[in-house]
Amino acid sequence: MSGLDVQDPERLKKINAALMHRVERAMDQQGNAFSLFQTAISLDSEVRRRTDELTTTLRNLERANAELARQKEISERADASKTRFLAAASHDVLQPLHAAQLTMSALHDLQESERGRAMVAQVERSLDTMHELLHTLLDISRLDAGVTVPDYAAVPLAPVVASLLSDLRPTAEAKGLRLQTAIADAHVWSDRTMLRRILQNLISNAIRYTDQGGVLIGTRRRGARVMIEVVDTGCGIPLAQHERIFDEFHRGANPGSGSDGQCALGLGLSIVKRLVEALGHDLSLMSEVDKGSRFRILAPHCPPPADPPQRPAPPARSGTDGALKGRRVLLVENDGDVIRAMSTLLETWGCVFRVARTQEAAVATLEGGGWAPDLIIADQHLDRGDLGTRVVRAVCARLTRRVPAILATADAAEPVLAQAAALKAEVMTKPVKPAQLRALMTHMLMARDDA
DSSP: HHHHHOOOHHHHHHHHHHHHHHHHHHHHHHHHHHHHHHHHHHHHHHHHHHHHHHHHHHHHHHHHHHHHHHHHHHHHHHHHHHHHHHHHHHHHHHHHHHHHHHHHHHHHHHHHHHHHHHHHHHHHHHHHOOOOHHHHHHHHHHHHHHHHOOOOEEEEEEHHHHHHHHHHHHHHHHOOOOEEEOOSSSSEOHHHHHHHHHHHHHHHHHHOOOOEEEEEEEEEETTTTTEEEEEEEESSOGGTTTTTTGGGTTOOOOTTTTSOOOOOHHHHHHHHHHHHHHHHOEEEEEEEETTTTEEEEEEEEEESSOOOOOOOOOOOOOOTTTTTTTTEEEEOOHHHHHHHHHHHHHTTTOOEEESSHHHHHHHTTTTTSSSSSEEEOOOOOOOOBBBBHHHHHHHHHHTTTOOOEEEEOEEEEEEEEHHHHTTTOOOEEEEEEHHHHHHHHHHHHHHHHHH
């Protein structure tokens, strides 16, 4: 061996270098394996951590979904409660007012002195004011609760405005104001009742806050829409108040209008804004103090319906004083005050009537076949959960013929209106004005006689 080292040192160097290379390669392989092992452990730990995070997130999401479902259920119950409350409030709040107005009308007919009739008329005006206020507050509540929804149709503007002006013209003439129109023959896609209420409030406000000049109601086509304007020459509204006048109970002080110098705009315009928003129309205002205001509504134009519905003839206004004498009327009502007031009116008008508080009692009045009503006047919400529409249907079924019916109710919700329409019954919203009730009764009975 020593001979080999001495004789071939180069060979020994090569062997040594090869051995060192093998050792280094082996060490590198061991290092790479260890590194891979460490990486695998690290990745496994990261996967476990992310899996735990994902599991926690999913559990939180499940709890959040469960809470959302619970809140949705609570919200739906609250909406249902609002609907029931508004229906009950409409009935319970307006029912006493209805009885009071009927009683005052009967009392007016009993007065023999001019002073007595004047005092009764003053009370009736106060009741009318209270009626309007309560109806407005209930309308606001229904709109905010989403109970009132539009029933869209092609609405002709000319007859809507003409109907409003027939009601409002006496008020304008009493103030010496000119009430003018420039109405195009156009239809808009809207809800007739809601649009009429909008225009009624705008025109009423214009008359109320105008002392000189007049009010103009005009319409014009603007491309695919129709522009409806109510223009007055009243006190005007300062620019700073243009947004605030649509708030509830806002009263803007402007000199020169009214005995107290107040130009108060409140609930009427609040209702206008809510109705316009519910319909999806546009509302704008231009006004200048001491010169007047211009309220503008833009609604979609639409063609008239193919077969326009025939409007019923207006109630006869002359030669009908004794038209109700001897007529048989079934009064379906459960409120004692209303029963007493209606009984007095029906007696004064010469009607032969019977009273029923429930469906069973109403059907019982027909037993024996000796008496059948010519007309039914029914409240909607009765004792024992009975409904006026069901009573009308049951009476008609028992008589095997349709009987003209008037549904006098404070609940003017869409389902009630639909049920009344199915029965071909007329709807009068409480509180009912006796003169309007008498005119409608006369009209319906005369139409029945002519049929």
